[in-house]
Amino acid sequence: MGPDIVYFDLEAQKNLKDLSLEDQLIKIEEHLKNMRGLSLEEKTNIKLMVEEIILIDGKYTKQEKIIYELLIENLELESGLQKNSEKRRINRFFSQIVSNPLFFHFINIMIVFTSIIVGLETDKKITTDFAFEFQVIDIVLRYIFLTEILMRFSAEWDRPKDFFLNGWNCFDSALVLGSFLPLGNFPLILRLLRLGRIAKLLERERHLRIIIQSFLHSIKPTAYVCLILLITIYIYAIIGNSLFSENDPIHFGNLGLSMQSLIQLTFEGWTDVLYIQMYGCKDYGYTDYEHLCNFPSSKPVTALIYFISFIVLSGLVIVNLVIGIIIDNWNVSKENMEKEDDLEKTVKHIDNVVGKIRAKRFENLIIEK
Numbered sequence: 339m340g341p342d343i344v345y346f347d348l349e350a351q352k353n354l355k356d357l358s359l360e361d362q363l364i365k366i367e368e369h370l371k372n373m374r375g376l377s378l379e380e381k382t383n384i385k386l387m388v389e390e391i392i393l394i395d396g397k398y399t400k401q402e403k404i405i406y407e408l409l410i411e412n413l414e415l416e417s418g419l420q421k422n423s424e425k426r427r428i429n430r431f432f433s434q435i436v437s438n439p440l441f442f443h444f445i446n447i448m449i450v451f452t453s454i455i456v457g458l459e460t461d462k463k464i465t466t467d468f469a470f471e472f473q474v475i476d477i478v479l480r481y482i483f484l485t486e487i488l489m490r491f492s493a494e495w496d497r498p499k500d501f502f503l504n505g506w507n508c509f510d511s512a513l514v515l516g517s518f519l520p521l522g523n524f525p526l527i528l529r530l531l532r533l534g535r536i537a538k539l540l541e542r543e544r545h546l547r548i549i550i551q552s553f554l555h556s557i558k559p560t561a562y563v564c565l566i567l568l569i570t571i572y573i574y575a576i577i578g579n580s581l582f583s584e585n586d587p588i589h590f591g592n593l594g595l596s597m598q599s600l601i602q603l604t605f606e607g608w609t610d611v612l613y614i615q616m617y618g619c620k621d622y623g624y625t626d627y628e629h630l631c632n633f634p635s636s637k638p639v640t641a642l643i644y645f646i647s648f649i650v651l652s653g654l655v656i657v658n659l660v661i662g663i664i665i666d667n668w669n670v671s672k673e674n675m676e677k678e679d680d681l682e683k684t685v686k687h688i689d690n691v692v693g694k695i696r697a698k699r700f701e702n703l704i705i706e707k
Contacts, residue, residue, distance in 0.1 A: 384409075433493040445486055449535045452479055456532045480517050483535070487514050510538065548675055552668040559663045567656050571600045574648050581640060584633035586614050586623075604652045608645060615641035 435441055455475060459465050465472060487510055494501045501507050516531045539546060575596035582590040589599040589611055599611060614623040620634035 429493055429495065432489050436490050436493050445482075446539065448479065448482055449538055452532050453536055455479075456529050459529070480514075483510075483514050483517070487511055506538070509534075544675060548668065548671045551671040551674075552664060555667040555671065556660075556664045560660055563656055563659050563663065567604075567652060570648075570651055570656070571597055571604075574600055574644070578644065581637065581644065582615050585619050585631075585635045585637075586611070587630050588624075588627065589614070600648065600652075603645070603648065608649060612641055612645045615644075 455472070459472065487507075490507065490510075491498075491501055502511075513531055513534050516527075575593055578590045578600065579593055579596045583592070583596075588595070590596045603611060610623060616622075616636060616638040618634040618636040619631035621636075624631040
């Protein structure tokens with residue numbers, strides 16, 4: 339795509355600025371009509387250029403298909419993409435099946451049914467009484483999910499790289515292949531493989547997908563927050579060891595014990611450790627360990643400042659940071675989903691507008707005759 343295409347693209351954006359989608363398509367239609375007077379060679383060059391732009395990413399989207407067909411109609415040429423698409427009838431056939439809502443809901447029902455069966459198999463009496471029935475159901479379910487993954491692969495058989503670059507496709511393929519392995523002596527692994535199919539619901543249901551995407555996007559920034567927490571614990575462990583090691587050797591006897599104690603403090607039990615430092619090991623906490631309380635000392639003010647500041651930093655600030663990261667990524671994932679929905683609505687609207695344009699053109703032809 340050379341500088342000429344970039345120039346024409348910029349000019350097109352200026353001409354279509356501030357127009358509604360319907361007005362934009364009508365104006366495009368008017369300009370396309372002017373191309374009918376071009377020579378066959380010029381029309382062919384335009385068609386080839388557009389086809390090159392469309393196929394440069396290896397995909398042929400719905401919106402590209404609508405606009406391309408409108409162009410071909412006005413150029414009065416045969417579609418080059420149509421020839422290629424005829425060679426991919428298998429793709430279209432399986433793609434239509436896979437994208438069908440009935441197929442989608444059927445697979446979801448099978449996933450839920452599989453989970454129920456796994457739950458029933460935990461009852462030894464039921465599995466013994468209905469051993470044959472469970473075996474038949476297991477075989478049927480295995481081949482249902484095998485058929486599903488083969489259909490999804492067939493819908494993209496000419497682009498296998500795209501299929502396997504999708505993490506969910508790899509996950510599904512691993513589950514299906516694993517279910518056919520001879521794992522009869524490892525019932526736990528078999529059950530985990532079957533239960534793994536529940537994860538597919540996360541990818542299929544919109545709201546669940548938003549949650550899982552926001553969680554995955556939060557992993558990296560949350561790791562940095564955890565690093566900050568670890569540094570905070572390390573600093574406070576050194577301070578705590580310096581201040582309280584003689585009075586409380588059980589919790590602050592060395593750096594390792596200090597860090598271990600502080601990690602426990604982030605969850606629960608911090609008041610007992612606080613009181614040991616406030617009142618001294620002789621008067622609190624060391625009743626069964628008097629032999630370790632050799633240098634008792636009370637530091638109420640120091641202990642209060644130390645523990646309250648640590649709890650505020652680790653238990654409030656850092657936890658709120660993690661919550662903020664997850665909420666922020668939730669909003670980003672939700673916006674991305676809404677953009678996908680808007681794009682789908684736009685494609686439908688474009689299709690309707692193009693239909694109106696064709697109907698109007700047909701009407702004009704009848705009037706002229």
